[in-house]
Amino acid sequence: MSTVVAELPQAPSESRPNYLTANYGLKSWLLTTDHKRIALLYLVSITFMFAVGGIAAVMMRIQLIQPQGAIVEPETYNKLFSIHGIVMVFFFLVPSIPATLGNFLIPMMIGARDVAFPKLNLLSWYLYITGSLVLLWAILSGGVDTGWTFYPPYSSTYSHTHVVAAGMAIFIAGFSSILTGLNFIVTIHKMRAPGMTWFRMPLFLWSMYATSIIFILGTPVVAITLFLMVLERLFHVGIFDPAVGGDPLLFQHLFWFYSHPAVYIMILPGMGVVSELITAFSKKRVFGYTAIAYSSMAIALLSFLVWGHHMFVTGQSVYTSLIFSVLSFAVAIPSAIKVFNWTATLYKGSISYEAPMLYALGFIGLFTMGGLTGLFLASLSTDVHLNGTYFIVAHFHYIMVGGAVMAFMGGIHYWWPKMTGRLYPDLWARLAAMIIFIGFNLTFFPQFVMGYLGMPRRYAVYPPEFQTLNVMSSAGASILGVGYVIPLIYLIWSFFYGPAAGPNPFGATGLEWKTPSPPPTENFEEIPVVTEEAYNYPGKKAVVGV
């Protein structure tokens, strides 16, 4: 807070054009190959999709205030949770941090002028937009009611909704992820500035690298799986539906082979963001750099070996379940290591509490709870009881909203001055962060209890004994909704009217802070030469450790 005020007087560099003022007009945006402009295109598009998914969530929570359903018929409710899931997972969470912050920051953090394949980068955005438009068409022309998981034979044979369009929308958007992942991997390998060795890279880059690997290895699998489902639906090719000779569990294996790693696509970038925020606001070198870097890679690799924990109650063999259970416990360890290292980074720091830091601290706490409740589901006998109930819903919202969305919000607030060159009102930002934290917990904590009591998920109507907990959850959701609207308002205000930020309002390290805000199109006048490790904050003494 005081930092921001102290550095305000720095003159905004209005004299030379930056990437926002380099040229004007719709065409200059729609045909741009500048990674920073593409990041903003993504930011606007995913914010819109977040609103679509959010409206569906609001209607769901209103419906569930009453056991018999408050506003819509079950058919409509089923469409609402399907739209919410599909939009939030495939069109918000998966691209959220990689496509916005990743696109903007990867070249800047490694000291490059752009990503390796700028045109491919723009193509990614067009693929995302095409997928989004197909999905929006499917929603507006009647919707889809399969859930985001598209389990056949319901999806391939029985549903009467726009399954084909929704499946193809994800198929198309999947290529956007693949191309983004490819672009990032090549960029990080080939375009680092002189002196930027792998172990001098900010941890955000390690997490983006790990995420990109999952993009490339996992996304093709889900794209093909949904395509096979569409084939079965359109041409009755027997793949998944036993009535035409298929195997319904085959779909689940293929689907979760991607969709469990996809959880880490959503959370790994958040972990990267949090590593940046914690260090910047405690003015401190990260505790255990190598441990955090390697744990990102460990998570990326292990994430491909745990899909069977979604299928403990499907009748898969006991031995299969045992192996998937032990591997699922194993993937918890690198996540625990990260949490401990972030917490230790605060130790003896010089901590300030601007809005991004509040989001980062909220992330650590909520991710810890989300991760620990995951153990209930890795454990076989408890999973049998909790699978398919609201416990699952609560668990993954702690990871995806408490984790990924908190990190996204924190990251947007941290790099906003860099992206726009302008400041936002920090008081409002901190207020919004706290409203989101409180609203989130009130929304999702009761769902753990509901799940343990046995309330199944995806129920449009429910037995009356669950009403109190559902009302609490809906009340929390209304607070959470307010928390998300406030930043939308002040950030839009800030974009046009906010005071100039200066190149480094938070006094952070990292190459992105060594160039003007907003940066010029070419990022750096001269390619920087890196001579120090990441997070080299001034300090009393350096104790040598890991």
Added chain:
Amino acid sequence: MIHFAQQGLNSAAALAALIPLHPPTASNVAGQVDQVFYFLTFITVFFSVLIFGCIFYFMIKYRRRSEDDLPEQIHGSLPLEVIWTVIPSIICAVIFVWSSYLYVRNARPPKNATDIYVIGKQWMWHIQHPEGPREIDALHIPVNQSIKLTMTSQDVIHAFYIPAFRVKKSVLPGSYNEIWFTPDKVGKFHLYCTEYCGAGHSKMIGWVYVMSQRDYTAWLDGQMKDQSMAQEGARLFAQLGCSTCHGANGTGQGPSLAGMYGKPETLKDGSTRIVDESLIRQAIITPNSVLLPKYPPIMPTFQGQVNELQVLQLMAYIKSLGTEERTSKQ
């Protein structure tokens, strides 16, 4: 003041009554699963409090007091990294072994379990007792008797879930899944579908009635209006023409089925399989996939001609042949 405190206590008690925190416990495994659950809850609370506590403590203790406040730059600590890798690993290993032990021990139903059949269809549970009674969205069972459910679906994937028993399993089209449990409390308990199955998913619910042995017998007698599953099966066996080839004396074109159930059988492709529910179902729906040596592949498929209930009835009949003397071409 005391009045207000009293009022506050009363409303707190009223709230606690409104929010149940514990599901009913009514089977042999429920208590054991809950022990794992509570241990996990303890671990979760412990580490959450630890992390939140450290964060709050550091937030206050190390808040930035002035701009020249320089922190101590610590790179890390190998001993700490080892400690917080090893301790969570040990905790995870303990939970894994404990929880898996329960899961494996409860994987196989006991030999004396009572068979009941479940067919899921959009959007109802069809329960079939071997003695004949059929129920929709209700399951009557005797207390302290192990029950084995053999379940299949007529359309999409469902999942059969009784929270009070802590049991759940997918109900798949095209194959059988089993669960078993021993209810240990008399009462009425929720039964849910927990795999999304379409418009009526949230209405695909019902009740499990656990009754004393005497009440159960009385209930069963009161229901005895239909024939038993095996009798129905025998009627179908004749009506569908199965008996033409699968004659009891083994003179038909196919093998006699008497005494076949539960025995291993070597198939034409060389593999050996136990003749169980899945194999019988496969033999009826896709006969050419389970050919026996010495018999010509001439059996027609009955896919689409028999529904899942009829398959189960045929199966009950074939099982009932188990006691008879087996005579065949071999």
